[in-house]
Amino acid sequence: MTIRSRFAPSPTGYMHIGNLRTALYEYLIAKNAGGSFILRIEDTDQERFVEGAVDVVYETLKDVGLIHDEGPDKGGAFGPYIQSERLPLYKEYADKLVDLKGAHYCFCSAEELEEKKQAAEKQGKAFKFDDPCKHLSLEEARERIKNGEKYTVRQTIDPFKKTTFIDEVYGRITVENKTLDEGILLKSDGYPTYNFANVIDDHLMNITHVIRGNEYLSSTPKYNLMYEAFGWNIPTYIHLPPIMKDAHNKLSKRNGDASFQDLKAKGYLTEAIVNYIALLGWNPKTEQEIFSMEELIKNFNIQGINKAPAIFDIEKLKWINGVYIRNMSLEDFHKKALPYYEKAIKRKLDLETLSKVLQPRVNVLSEIIDLVDFFDEMPDYDLEMYCHKKMKTDLDITRKVLPVALELLQDKKAFESLEAMHEALMTLPEKMGLKNGQVLWPIRTALTGKQFTAGGATEAAYLLGQEETLARLKKAIEKVG
């Protein structure tokens, strides 16, 4: 049997991390077995329609490398792949399900129901829908429909039975049917609800593996009842635990948490995000932590999926992102860093060398901004900064070092390359009978005004160039008196 899995987002205009992980697992499960990955757009909620939201889905999947084999933009043998274009199908199968006694027509209006609910609430009673339409004869119901009455189709459930299903990660689950709600399958506007559309589409599209969040675990028995009523094969279920923001809250855009787009904007690499979320809820049973998409496809297995929720740990993502950055070629890193340089640096400087200095020091690309701001403008700093116990240096030493450095750096040759600068500066400690740190700490401070910088005096001087370096040294000499 060829595995067919599907990603079925309702387009909201952004991709949240939980959805992306679901899509990833769906893709990996299919591709691991050489199967197909199908994209289906679930746009049955007319009230939540967002312009352009479908494009975000396409762009994200493409960026991440989850290539779907069938979908609205690609076609396929089981289309249409947009639910709003499948309306006649749902109606047809709803009627069929009524014939099969798996559903019934209901003429109660939403308002009526709401009234009943509120009345029950007022009395402090738990609301139980009595569903008068359930007892209508089929002839009578069809007559009322013919007369143009608004109606919905509700699932019909035998309350005296039990329903059991197997989930590949949670195992065997059994519930008593009386705890199941006879929910609406077809709305009065003719659109199906998720509960119905999913069953119909998954069956019609030959989906073999249904992979989704575990919030659907409790409604799965209802889907099975429909499959059974239709006499259809039940798919393999794989329910995924949620990704949490903390111990209590799910990760969600609504809580102000980062979406895939947000993470990208912050300077996280697509590959790193994918790598991280693959590991959030799945373990490869080895100690490997860095996986390319090819490796994920090769190694992914359902047995490694966890049952317990996982908290999204941005620190670990940062680390993984840093690993990816350090593994990049200098050219690639430079390309990624360029937009950030443009934002933060007006002065002209050797950006290639800057990239060389920065690459091992950056975990998230947006960190670049804070790392390079001193190039444009010398920050204010306290004289105290020249006193450094560990470097065994202080103001007195600084007063001696800075003028010597100023003189040394009059020589243009030092600015020809990072190596030349290093060589030049390293002559100072010996000449002055001082330790490296005693000489270089003051110079670096004078050039950067910062407690910490990426690179040392050598890098700062070389990158600033002769003119600016000399100017800053002069200023510092004035400052220390």
Place this chain on the structure above:
RNA sequence: GACCCUAUCAUCUAGUGGUUAGGAUACAACCCUCUCAAGGUUGGUACACGGGUUCGAAUCCCGUUAGGGUCGCCA
């Protein structure tokens, strides 16, 4: 409230009856070093609780507690 699900370091997790409870992130220390990183070495921290079953339970069973989910003409 009813039903379903979950429970190992701060975090992600390994572990499927016998382990000094392993790894990674984070944290700390040290080394390296012109600061900061990177790299290297080392370290501390966990089986929610209570009962069983068993010669022996993180592992099996029951309960408690805690948390999550579902109960929409949302998905």
